Amino acid sequence: MDDFRKLVEIMARLRGDGGCEWDRAQTHETLRQYLVEETHEVVDAIRREDPGLLCEELGDLLLQILFHAQIASERGDFGISDVIVSISEKMIRRHPHVFADACADSPDAVSRQWEHIKQTVENRTHESIIGGIPREFPSLLRAAKMSKKAARAGFDWERTEQVLEKVEEELTELKEAMREGDPAALEHELGDTLFALVNLARFLNLNPEVAMMTANDRFERRFREMEKIASETGGSIEGTDMRTLDRLWERAKKATS
Numbered sequence: 001m002d003d004f005r006k007l008v009e010i011m012a013r014l015r016g017d018g019g020c021e022w023d024r025a026q027t028h029e030t031l032r033q034y035l036v037e038e039t040h041e042v043v044d045a046i047r048r049e050d051p052g053l054l055c056e057e058l059g060d061l062l063l064q065i066l067f068h069a070q071i072a073s074e075r076g077d078f079g080i081s082d083v084i085v086s087i088s089e090k091m092i093r094r095h096p097h098v099f100a101d102a103c104a105d106s107p108d109a110v111s112r113q114w115e116h117i118k119q120t121v122e123n124r125t126h127e128s129i130i131g132g133i134p135r136e137f138p139s140l141l142r143a144a145k146m147s148k149k150a151a152r153a154g155f156d157w158e159r160t161e162q163v164l165e166k167v168e169e170e171l172t173e174l175k176e177a178m179r180e181g182d183p184a185a186l187e188h189e190l191g192d193t194l195f196a197l198v199n200l201a202r203f204l205n206l207n208p209e210v211a212m213m214t215a216n217d218r219f220e221r222r223f224r225e226m227e228k229i230a231s232e233t234g235g236s237i238e239g240t241d242m243r244t245l246d247r248l249w250e251r252a253k254k255a256t257s
Helices: 002-015 021-025 028-048 053-073 080-094 107-119 141-153 159-178 185-202 207-233 242-255
Strands: none
Touching: 002 021, 002 053, 028 053, 028 207, 053 080, 141 185, 141 207, 159 185, 185 207, 207 242
């Protein structure tokens, strides 16, 4: 706790008289982008399986939390101690199977109990069953959370095959929009297709956001390998015909995971 207290004191000094002018100028609003960036950097460190990097990035993320708590404290709203007390009470309240005599013997049971406590004990109800999902979430993640909440209310398919049929139906409608050439209709149908794929991911117990991140990384590795292969023969992929690019892509696929 001494180390934590020292960090809190550092943050207070940076914001105080004679502190850092940049830190003193920040608000909750101006810091939003850095909170998002640091969160993504933590996720990237996890993906890289680099413990040292993860430790560093978690520290950067913790600093952002302390930053917001310090600003709130100066305004008389709350302090870091209130944040700690709040999350401690919430964890105990939402885990009665650990801290009380409730029973939840599987991850699904824990999840259902968690939602029940949020809606009843904490009275965290929204105007809609699918409410409470921040619009700032990445689109795939937001779609996954909305579809999961809708499914809990009974608005769902029964089998994976039915979801796959929906994906195929949306692809057919997308092709029709492509033939018609209406940009608004194309965007509409592409969105519907992506949303159907998010639901398919849910039925396959996959996280669509993680799947997309992995696909992006895989494409980057293979494309960079294409560039490397081309440069080794004194060439470049720019201006190269598609048949040659296809061959380079196949070689890159074999050379990378």
